[in-house]
Amino acid sequence: MKITRPTLLLDVAKAELNVDKMLDKAKKTQSRLVPHFKTHQSKQVGELFRKKGIEAISVSSVKMATYFAKQGWKDITIAFPFNSLERDEVNALTGVGVDLTILISDRSTPALLKGLLEDSVSVLIEIDAGYGRSGIVHDDNEAITDLLQEIKEHSHLQFKGFYAHPGDTYHADETSEINALWSDVRNVMLGLKQQAKQMGLSALIRMGDTPGCTMVEDMKGIDEISPGNFIFYDLVMNYLGVCSEDEIAVALACPIVAKSEAHRQFVIHGGAVHFSKDHLIDGSGEKNFGEMVILEEGGWSTIIPEARLTALSQEHGILKVSDEVFDTLEVGDVVGFLPIHSCLTANLMKSYTTLQGEVWEHLEGTSTC
Amino acid sequence: MKITRPTLLLDVAKAELNVDKMLDKAKKTQSRLVPHFKTHQSKQVGELFRKKGIEAISVSSVKMATYFAKQGWKDITIAFPFNSLERDEVNALTGVGVDLTILISDRSTPALLKGLLEDSVSVLIEIDAGYGRSGIVHDDNEAITDLLQEIKEHSHLQFKGFYAHPGDTYHADETSEINALWSDVRNVMLGLKQQAKQMGLSALIRMGDTPGCTMVEDMKGIDEISPGNFIFYDLVMNYLGVCSEDEIAVALACPIVAKSEAHRQFVIHGGAVHFSKDHLIDGSGEKNFGEMVILEEGGWSTIIPEARLTALSQEHGILKVSDEVFDTLEVGDVVGFLPIHSCLTANLMKSYTTLQGEVWEHLEGTSTC
Numbered sequence: 099m100k101i102t103r104p105t106l107l108l109d110v111a112k113a114e115l116n117v118d119k120m121l122d123k124a125k126k127t128q129s130r131l132v133p134h135f136k137t138h139q140s141k142q143v144g145e146l147f148r149k150k151g152i153e154a155i156s157v158s159s160v161k162m163a164t165y166f167a168k169q170g171w172k173d174i175t176i177a178f179p180f181n182s183l184e185r186d187e188v189n190a191l192t193g194v195g196v197d198l199t200i201l202i203s204d205r206s207t208p209a210l211l212k213g214l215l216e217d218s219v220s221v222l223i224e225i226d227a228g229y230g231r232s233g234i235v236h237d238d239n240e241a242i243t244d245l246l247q248e249i250k251e252h253s254h255l256q257f258k259g260f261y262a263h264p265g266d267t268y269h270a271d272e273t274s275e276i277n278a279l280w281s282d283v284r285n286v287m288l289g290l291k292q293q294a295k296q297m298g299l300s301a302l303i304r305m306g307d308t309p310g311c312t313m314v315e316d317m318k319g320i321d322e323i324s325p326g327n328f329i330f331y332d333l334v335m336n337y338l339g340v341c342s343e344d345e346i347a348v349a350l351a352c353p354i355v356a357k358s359e360a361h362r363q364f365v366i367h368g369g370a371v372h373f374s375k376d377h378l379i380d381g382s383g384e385k386n387f388g389e390m391v392i393l394e395e396g397g398w399s400t401i402i403p404e405a406r407l408t409a410l411s412q413e414h415g416i417l418k419v420s421d422e423v424f425d426t427l428e429v430g431d432v433v434g435f436l437p438i439h440s441c442l443t444a445n446l447m448k449s450y451t452t453l454q455g456e457v458w459e460h461l462e463g464t465s466t467c
Numbered sequence: 468m469k470i471t472r473p474t475l476l477l478d479v480a481k482a483e484l485n486v487d488k489m490l491d492k493a494k495k496t497q498s499r500l501v502p503h504f505k506t507h508q509s510k511q512v513g514e515l516f517r518k519k520g521i522e523a524i525s526v527s528s529v530k531m532a533t534y535f536a537k538q539g540w541k542d543i544t545i546a547f548p549f550n551s552l553e554r555d556e557v558n559a560l561t562g563v564g565v566d567l568t569i570l571i572s573d574r575s576t577p578a579l580l581k582g583l584l585e586d587s588v589s590v591l592i593e594i595d596a597g598y599g600r601s602g603i604v605h606d607d608n609e610a611i612t613d614l615l616q617e618i619k620e621h622s623h624l625q626f627k628g629f630y631a632h633p634g635d636t637y638h639a640d641e642t643s644e645i646n647a648l649w650s651d652v653r654n655v656m657l658g659l660k661q662q663a664k665q666m667g668l669s670a671l672i673r674m675g676d677t678p679g680c681t682m683v684e685d686m687k688g689i690d691e692i693s694p695g696n697f698i699f700y701d702l703v704m705n706y707l708g709v710c711s712e713d714e715i716a717v718a719l720a721c722p723i724v725a726k727s728e729a730h731r732q733f734v735i736h737g738g739a740v741h742f743s744k745d746h747l748i749d750g751s752g753e754k755n756f757g758e759m760v761i762l763e764e765g766g767w768s769t770i771i772p773e774a775r776l777t778a779l780s781q782e783h784g785i786l787k788v789s790d791e792v793f794d795t796l797e798v799g800d801v802v803g804f805l806p807i808h809s810c811l812t813a814n815l816m817k818s819y820t821t822l823q824g825e826v827w828e829h830l831e832g833t834s835t836c
Contacts, residue, residue, distance in 0.1 A: 101552075102550070102553050102555075103529070103530070103550070103552070103553060136781060136782075158781060158782045159472070159736075159782055160472070161472070178724070178782055178783070179724035179725040179734055179736075179783075180724070181472070181722050181724045181736055182799055183470075183472070183801070184471050184472060186471075203724070203725045203734070204724070204725040204726060204798050206726070206798050206799075207798070210798065210799060226727075230730055231734070231778075231780065231785065232725050232727075232734045232783060233725075235727070235729045235730075265780070353550050353552050355547070355548035355550045355572070355573070355601075356548040356572045356573040356601050356602075357573060357575070358595075358604070360607065365600070365601045367528075367547070367550055370743065370745075370811055371814045374743070375743060375744040375811070376739075376744050409600075411600065411634070412505060412527060412810055412811070412814075413505070413527045413528055414548075414600060429551075429573050429576070430551055430552060430575075430579060432552070441781055442739055442740065442744070445740045445781075445815075446815070448831070462817070
């Protein structure tokens, strides 16, 4: 395979192993895996899940739901606060037989939906169990009761359960913190299940975030898990102790275009439009936009110590390495980088090249065709 | 115009005015404007320049050069350290008659290019005049002399001059600092021009960065300016004092999808995959991913004070506003945001919607078609 410009490599075997492990986890914890497809946004990666028996998926926009519906997915959750302005697209999906689940994250949504839906959709109430991003605040009993009542009475809304994304786990310092966070959220969710029961409504509990779904062993009472990032993982997950370096399934291959003896650094073709600007901050306060690996026959090496991207502009990346590594690299070499945040890198790169040289598509790369 | 999901609005009249002002600047300073097209990457925006008489343009990748060549541009600089791995694409461009200028930013490039080029290309030597990103370090006289000699002797390289991107200007605290930085770089460049002359080579000087090209009045000795961002400007340029708020020509329209009384905040559909993760840090250390404007007939309002995006995840944006503004916004409203870094936002959005409702393309949105 000849790489001449930034290319996102996908190790399909690693991705498949990540799926297998998450399926095992679901089995062991008696929960059902409803994978989030926002990370990969790819029909071919979707097929990896389909062949393992997955039928229900989650996406983060109506556009993404439309894309996967075209690939034959019939059971789709749009895991984003429902946007009533997109009712035409939603009606188009249910009109072709998609079993759609929407998130209600705002008190006003059932009223806004009156008369807009042509077919029934299932509803998960999104709960903000402390993360503070979106959802009904978990202890606002009045709002939750009112919502349940309105959904119950709505001709086109079928109540399904409660959903929480405990996103704080991405900022945990230790894995014990991930467990503690999940335990708190689970208790909240079980209380809500009880509250719904008292109104004659049966509720399932769905929780989704890769750190929790990967690390937490005790999932009693949680019916469904909906992680997304685990298909590729990335350096954020690795630093958090959620995945091993070897489980990271994507690497961005970039040509070295300049070598500076004066600055003891390299310029690579690989910038903010390829990696995204997400970064980690190391112990000495320096930014880290990606760690280097050596591309090898059939994959890539382990992370090369002291070889990382310290700055990105639109197309340029600055690679700083140890003195030892400096002498081994030359202009014209192509090196790999494990991404900080694989969801954003995949979204920018818009396609994957497998280690076998096949090009797999990404929604954004095909959306205007 | 009905907006239902994140949509990048382009005020063409403002963009045209930005072009006119930069053309005036070039005229006044007796320099030639070679606009950088990396910010907009759009054939229709390109036409705004063409109709003002622009013939020579700059881009930041071979892919972008190929795109604009297809739109009939014949004089193109690839303003990125030349990547010899992409020689086939470069030969394809010169093969169809494109007058190509490449950047040589590394000592090894002329040797690497031996036998690879099928047609002649023009060469600008990229000079690192203190910014530390890419280019030959300005005081490495030996390297510069050797490079000039090798280019002179190379059958397919035509020496054109020196190029510098004084990117430090983006981090200037005051506009006087921008002037001082440019003055230093200009002196360096004039010295190099002299050095080339002693070798019998005539050299032009090209400098490109929006802060400098906008603010600096004295450009004596600088033959060409090559800014890019000025076509749209953005909040970084506005905070730096380089553009007025009114000159920012793009705004990202986003639906409000949730309103939280508890957190006194809104969730918008607009996240890292729309804005990019670039942000400013305000006086109190809080991140700012964009400032809110109200969409109006024929454009948008001035910036609403105390209304900004404080956090972004993949598709979600968190909008915090003053108490006064809080009561005026509801779920289902569509509001606008001036971007922090318009180049990255445009690259993510992949198309523009003009205020007249036309959709203008962006290379990335069409590259796989």
